[in-house]
Each structure stands twice: as C-alpha cells, then as structure tokens.
Amino acid sequence: MKKWCIGLVGCGSIAGAHYIPEINSFPNAKVIALCDIIPHRAKIWSERFGISESYEDIDGMLSKSNFDILVNTASIQSHFKIDLKALKAGKHLYSQKPFATTVKEATILIEEAKRRNLKMSISPIHILRPEIKEAKRLIENNIIGKIAFVKCSSSHGGPEYFQYRDVDPSWFYEPGAGPMFDLGVHGLTQVTGLLGPVKSVQALSGISEKIRTTRSGVFDGKKIVPKVDDLTLVMLDFGNATFGFVDCSYCVKASNKGSDLEIFGSGGTLVIREDVNNRLQLYLDNFETNVRGWMSPIVQWPEFKQSYGVKDLIEAIEQNREPLLSAKHARHVIEIMNKCYVAVKEKRSIKIETIF
Numbered sequence: 001m002k003k004w005c006i007g008l009v010g011c012g013s014i015a016g017a018h019y020i021p022e023i024n025s026f027p028n029a030k031v032i033a034l035c036d037i038i039p040h041r042a043k044i045w046s047e048r049f050g051i052s053e054s055y056e057d058i059d060g061m062l063s064k065s066n067f068d069i070l071v072n073t074a075s076i077q078s079h080f081k082i083d084l085k086a087l088k089a090g091k092h093l094y095s096q097k098p099f100a101t102t103v104k105e106a107t108i109l110i111e112e113a114k115r116r117n118l119k120m121s122i123s124p125i126h127i128l129r130p131e132i133k134e135a136k137r138l139i140e141n142n143i144i145g146k147i148a149f150v151k152c153s154s155s156h157g158g159p160e161y162f163q164y165r166d167v168d169p170s171w172f173y174e175p176g177a178g179p180m181f182d183l184g185v186h187g188l189t190q191v192t193g194l195l196g197p198v199k200s201v202q203a204l205s206g207i208s209e210k211i212r213t214t215r216s217g218v219f220d221g222k223k224i225v226p227k228v229d230d231l232t233l234v235m236l237d238f239g240n241a242t243f244g245f246v247d248c249s250y251c252v253k254a255s256n257k258g259s260d261l262e263i264f265g266s267g268g269t270l271v272i273r274e275d276v277n278n279r280l281q282l283y284l285d286n287f288e289t290n291v292r293g294w295m296s297p298i299v300q301w302p303e304f305k306q307s308y309g310v311k312d313l314i315e316a317i318e319q320n321r322e323p324l325l326s327a328k329h330a331r332h333v334i335e336i337m338n339k340c341y342v343a344v345k346e347k348r349s350i351k352i353e354t355i356f
C-alpha cells in the first residue's frame with residue numbers, strides 16, 4: 001500500500017485539533033512536513049507531533065520537501081496564493097475553505113489543476129457527512145415532495161468569543177475573512193449541496209458589534225475593531241418557487257432552537273442537527289393514509305472525521321476520479337458570497353452565473 005506524504009501549511013487550531021493527528025492515523029498517509037509563517041511555530045509543532053520537517057515559508061517547503069499532497073489550513077486570506085503555488089509545484093491539493101476569495105481566482109486554480117492533471121478537494125466537508133448524504137437521498141427520492149424552502153444557520157458568537165486560541169483571532173475580522181467567508185460558506189455549501197445551484201441572491205448586511213473583546217486563550221482581553229460585516233442575512237432563489245435563507249454571522253452567542261438545517265417540502269420536513277445522537281429527523285405527511293408524524297430514519301451512522309476530505313482526495317487520486325468535495329461547487333459558493341455584498345450595495349436581487 002502506498003503511503004501518501006502530506007505537507008501541511010497553517011499550524012493553527014484546526015490543524016492541531018484535527019488534521020495532523022487524524023491524517024497520521026490513516027493507514028495510507030502521513031504528515032511529513034509542516035509550515036507556518038509565525039517563526040518557530042512549525043518547528044515546535046514538528047516536535048509535538050513527531051514530524052521531521054518544518055518550514056517558515058511555503059516556497060521553502062515546496063522547493064525542499066518531497067510530499068504528494070498539500071493540506072492548506074492557513075488563514076483564509078492566504079489560501080489562494082498558497083494553493084496556486086502548490087499546484088504549480090505539481091502537488092495535489094486539499095484546501096480549507098474558501099480556497100479563493102473571488103470567482104476569478106477560483107477559476108485560475110481549477111484550470112491550473114486541470115492543466116497539470118492534479119486533483120483538488122475543497123473544504124467544507126458537509127457533502128461527505130453521513131446525515132447530509134442521507135438527507136440528499138431522501139430529497140432526490142421525493143420523500144418530502146416538492147421543496148418549498150430551506151433554512152440554515154451558519155453563525156456563532158465569533159472566534160474570539162468561545163474558542164480557546166493560541167493564535168491572534170484578529171484576522172477573522174480583516175477583509176477577505178469575516179463570518180461570510182468563515183461560516184456562511186458552511187451553510188451555503190450545505191443548502192446548495194442538497195438543492196443544487198442557486199439562480200439569484202438577495203441580502204442584508206452590516207457591522208452589528210463595533211468592538212470585539214477576546215474572551216479566552218493567549219490573546220484574552222485583546223480588543224478587535226471589525227473591518228468587515230459581522231452579520232449577513234442571505235436569501236437564495238433556486239428557481240421554481242424554491243427558496244433558501246442562511247444567516248452568516250458572529251452574532252449568535254447562543255441558540256436553543258435545536259437544529260442547524262431545516263428543509264420544508266410539500267410532503268414533510270427534514271431536520272439536520274450537529275448532535276451526534278440525533279443527526280436527522282424526518283416528518284412525513286402521507287395524504288392517502290392520513291398518517292403524519294416525526295420519525296428518525298434507521299441508519300447506522302458511520303464514523304466521520306474532519307479530515308475525511310483528505311481521505312476522499314487520496315481515494316480520488318488512486319481511482320483517478322474527481323474528489324467529492326468539488327472545486328466547481330466551492331466556486332459557486334464563492335460567487336454567492338461575493339454577490340451578497342453586491343446585492344446589499346445595489347439593494348436588489350443579483351443573478352448567479354456559475355453552476356456545478
């Protein structure tokens with residue numbers, strides 16, 4: 001069995017909590033090189049995780065290290081540049097979301113990968129989640145009838161609010177990041193993954209909290225002045241009177257509504273939760289039998305991890321197929337996110353051009 005060698009850039013929260021330990025537990029992959037622009041961070045982490053190579057810049061890592069796949073878990077604003085360098089160096093790519101900030105950049109990456117016959121897989125990973133796959137199967141089999149609308153919450157209280165961080169969270173409030181690109185990308189990927197491409201978008205957006213205070217971690221107490229909107233409410237038109245609503249914000253300190261994603265159809269409702277014990281609920285209304293009610297599908301949920309996008313990428317390379325986390329789908333979501341701001345500025349509905 002080939003052991004796929006991974007180079008990882010961006011030694012932050014998600015890499016340490018998930019990607020490095022999880023990839024190193026795969027039988028057919030190992031992380032052999034780490035890179036971070038904060039001096040000595042990759043070195044300290046290479047000692048922590050027992051990885052021999054460490055670098056302070058991506059160029060050094062790409063020119064000296066002999067790995068097969070680059071995993072990019074760096075800050076959002078650096079994704080496009082790092083991803084392009086990796087493809088140009090002949091590496092297969094797994095990029096954290098969004099892999100670019102504009103449709104133009106996303107197209108450059110898609111074409112570069114195609115030209116070089118490289119595989120590219122893009123987070124978020126929702127399309128691989130067992131409960132999302134099951135919901136998609138139920139929708140495609142018309143179990144809840146014609147879809148009227150979908151509601152998805154893509155918000156939390158802010159990266160400075162509830163997460164322990166040993167890296168300064170200020171970058172989340174800089175241009176190119178913010179809750180739309182950090183969180184909205186999750187909800188938009190889920191609803192488009194389930195219902196298909198969007199035809200047009202409308203939105204409301206603004207800065208709700210003018211100053212943020214870091215509440216834990218190494219930067220506890222640090223004040224952050226947001227330079228991007230911390231609250232965007234998005235409305236999507238899928239055509240045929242099927243609509244979507246996604247809230248993308250750092251303004252939800254808590255919520256007890258109990259569900260993240262709800263899909264309402266003419267014959268019932270689907271509710272998807274991140275609660276591992278109660279991931280999917282189905283409400284069915286059977287007109288012929290006059291039987292209606294809630295049920296939980298009998299499914300033995302398989303194990304699922306954050307790094308399974310990398311696992312799928314490896315399988316895609318070995319089987320010479322497209323990865324399931326498609327770059328064209330990711331580009332469609334990038335277009336929606338950008339057009340939300342155009343819709344806000346022009347106070348009208350904006351057409352979406354890309355498809356997947």
Ligand SMILES: NC(=O)c1ccc[n+]([C@@H]2O[C@H](COP(=O)([O-])OP(=O)(O)OC[C@H]3O[C@@H](n4cnc5c(N)ncnc54)[C@H](O)[C@@H]3O)[C@@H](O)[C@H]2O)c1
Pocket residue numbers: 009010011012013014015035036037038041057058073074075076078082096097098165167168169182
């Ligand atoms: N933390 C989470 O729960 C989470 C969950 C899902 C996805 N993500 C995504 O993962 C990515 C990283 O998030 P995080 O929370 O781990 O952030 P983080 O701030 O903890 O870590 C980012 C790391 O990237 C490094 N970095 C930035 N620019 C770089 C460059 N040009 N070259 C090398 N290193 C660079 C930073 O120094 C930092 O160590 C983001 O795209 C984020 O949206 C995070």
